[in-house]
Amino acid sequence: MPEIRNFTLNFGPAHPAAHGVLRLVLEMDGETIVRADPHIGLLHRGTEKLAESKPYNQSIGYMDRLDYVSMMCNEHGYVLAIEKLLGITAPERALYIRTMFDEITRILNHLLWIGAHALDVGAMTMFLYAFREREDLMDAYEAVSGARLHATYYRPGGVYRDLPDSMPQFLPNRFRSEAEAKRLNANRGGSLLDFLEDFTNRFPGYVDEYETLLTDNRIWKQRLVGIGVVSPERALQLGFSGPMLRGSGVEWDLRKKQPYAAYDKMDFDIPVGVQGDSYDRYLVRVEEMRQSNSIIKQCIKWLRVNPGAVMLDDSKVAPPTRGEMKQDMEALIQHFKLMTEGFCLPVGESYAAVEHPKGEFGCYIVSDGANKPYRLKVRAPGFAHLSALDEMTKGHMLADVVAIIGTQDIVFGEVDR
Amino acid sequence: MTVSLEFIKDYLQEGLGSKVSTSTLALDELTLEVAAEHWLEVARFLRHDPMLDFAQLTDLCGVDYLTYGDAEWDVTTASRSGFSRAVQAEEADPFDFGESDGDVAFTGKRFAVVIHLLSVSRNLRIRVRTRCEDNGFPVVHSLVEIWNSANWYEREAFDLFGIMFSGHPDLRRILTDYGFVGHPFRKDFPLIGQVEMRYDAEQKRVIYEPVSIEARVLVPRTIRADQRFSPPTAERDD
Numbered sequence: 001m002p003e004i005r006n007f008t009l010n011f012g013p014a015h016p017a018a019h020g021v022l023r024l025v026l027e028m029d030g031e032t033i034v035r036a037d038p039h040i041g042l043l044h045r046g047t048e049k050l051a052e053s054k055p056y057n058q059s060i061g062y063m064d065r066l067d068y069v070s071m072m073c074n075e076h077g078y079v080l081a082i083e084k085l086l087g088i089t090a091p092e093r094a095l096y097i098r099t100m101f102d103e104i105t106r107i108l109n110h111l112l113w114i115g116a117h118a119l120d121v122g123a124m125t126m127f128l129y130a131f132r133e134r135e136d137l138m139d140a141y142e143a144v145s146g147a148r149l150h151a152t153y154y155r156p157g158g159v160y161r162d163l164p165d166s167m168p169q170f171l172p173n174r175f176r177s178e179a180e181a182k183r184l185n186a187n188r189g190g191s192l193l194d195f196l197e198d199f200t201n202r203f204p205g206y207v208d209e210y211e212t213l214l215t216d217n218r219i220w221k222q223r224l225v226g227i228g229v230v231s232p233e234r235a236l237q238l239g240f241s242g243p244m245l246r247g248s249g250v251e252w253d254l255r256k257k258q259p260y261a262a263y264d265k266m267d268f269d270i271p272v273g274v275q276g277d278s279y280d281r282y283l284v285r286v287e288e289m290r291q292s293n294s295i296i297k298q299c300i301k302w303l304r305v306n307p308g309a310v311m312l313d314d315s316k317v318a319p320p321t322r323g324e325m326k327q328d329m330e331a332l333i334q335h336f337k338l339m340t341e342g343f344c345l346p347v348g349e350s351y352a353a354v355e356h357p358k359g360e361f362g363c364y365i366v367s368d369g370a371n372k373p374y375r376l377k378v379r380a381p382g383f384a385h386l387s388a389l390d391e392m393t394k395g396h397m398l399a400d401v402v403a404i405i406g407t408q409d410i411v412f413g414e415v416d417r
Numbered sequence: 418m419t420v421s422l423e424f425i426k427d428y429l430q431e432g433l434g435s436k437v438s439t440s441t442l443a444l445d446e447l448t449l450e451v452a453a454e455h456w457l458e459v460a461r462f463l464r465h466d467p468m469l470d471f472a473q474l475t476d477l478c479g480v481d482y483l484t485y486g487d488a489e490w491d492v493t494t495a496s497r498s499g500f501s502r503a504v505q506a507e508e509a510d511p512f513d514f515g516e517s518d519g520d521v522a523f524t525g526k527r528f529a530v531v532i533h534l535l536s537v538s539r540n541l542r543i544r545v546r547t548r549c550e551d552n553g554f555p556v557v558h559s560l561v562e563i564w565n566s567a568n569w570y571e572r573e574a575f576d577l578f579g580i581m582f583s584g585h586p587d588l589r590r591i592l593t594d595y596g597f598v599g600h601p602f603r604k605d606f607p608l609i610g611q612v613e614m615r616y617d618a619e620q621k622r623v624i625y626e627p628v629s630i631e632a633r634v635l636v637p638r639t640i641r642a643d644q645r646f647s648p649p650t651a652e653r654d655d
Contacts, residue, residue, distance in 0.1 A: 040592065041590075041591060041593060041594070044592040046602075049601065049602055049608060053608050054635075055636055085444070087444075237473075237565045238565055239473060239474060239475065239564070239566025250537065252537050340636060341636060341639055342636070344640065348443060348444065349446075349448070349544075350444050350446065351533055353475075362533070364531070364533065368640065369641075370488060370638050370640045371636070371639050371641075372636075372638050374485060375478075377478040379476040379533070384566050386569075387568055417592075
């Protein structure tokens, strides 16, 4: 009899459950995982090195492309680090707009996560449901910034522009009948805030729908309960943050503990898990969607009654308006200087972190006084989570690897940078 | 219980003494500078001291200080031919009579490792930096045994900067391609890279060639002293 030895299995990088470009080398004993060695870097674009070659404000767009399902939260971390070094704070209205869009982004991210995670585990319908709601939120992105995904909406000193008073309308065409266009435009009659308010009224019902499909679903529970258990001590030791840390029972949320933007004025709860398994992390994220919905509501309420500036009146960082540029020579020069050379940051270093949908997203900027960062380090939550994949999958079956990748909510844009 | 950073600064001065070369408090962030030989000891203290309890290593990164403070465009002084043209072409400048100093050999410690720690129980953050002794072969002790999350961060710093971490269990490249040569985030590594890859139909395999694109600087790197942040060095009389 020949000796039976462990064999290695190559998982990905083009496997649909690999969430992008994860190459996983699995050492298996039968169907049990002995060792998992993730090979990453297939999406490495050198974002940090690119940012070193560009003025500060030209790198905001790169931040969108890090975690490409929670775009504005990435921008927020970067913009905060710059603002910290400059010693400026955005106007209050801009802070509320940022809070609102951070939460919209959180829902966007969690919707993609729940869709993809359920699809990996075998529930096709969730994906379709989640994308139905994502559509509305991406329309909100589009209305405010002109882009559905890579918004580049946050700027040092505020946001690019104020919320629009009208929503873009659907027009009937060859593929869309008059009646269909009318149905689609039903809640687009008012401003962006009206549209979002309508969404926040509908959304808790949608979350209930997801929960009826999943929470007590026998297959879903069999696939998630007791899978990938991480104790609170190990979660801290492994550098976990966000829902991964809270799922293990550590009550830690930067929005509460180190508030930024307008989170100190918001009323919301932090859901915390008990067992530290994949099912708890699922429950935490679902509850987070409900909390985000309530935060958006509070922001809408405040934004309706408090008009004001959304950009700092500081010509060192804020470009002049189009109108001024066409009237005033100095404004034109100012605009040209800001768009080409940019602004210089004082010598120093800063680290600013935000509670990104996946965890702590931080930007560490070293400045030597130039118009470009000397060094920019992006601390992506997914990187730390993926490094724990080996520990989380050890002793589990091959099919559980897919569930664990799903529960980690991995996006390669931020892991590989 | 939360404590102020000033208190922590004094507490660390007391607990670590001369092992900390400098500690600065700026922008509500505390930064410690530590010699490479004390790196592990200081990390252990920060992790296990009950007063501090830095249970989590949020981030570890390398920094290359080779060109720190260098600007491509001199905006403070004018030469005979006016202000400099920011980015020079490859050929020699006919008006350069050897006044510009050109490349000066870098002295000082080039590579640094920076960690950001988080204490969940105290709601505190701290930054610790160490400079590697040898520029040719930068080594610093690994922190994997203290914080397991350091594992991949150290692999990343090794991959991108070539900083060696002694005692690391598995120091392999992580982000760059299999068989990659060089450390791309070093300041002397060109932004466009050194090789490009394509499929060669004749040889029927993927081949590597020297890059065919040219390096360009779209916006020169400029350092301007901002009056708001640094007091002017000399009074102007006009």
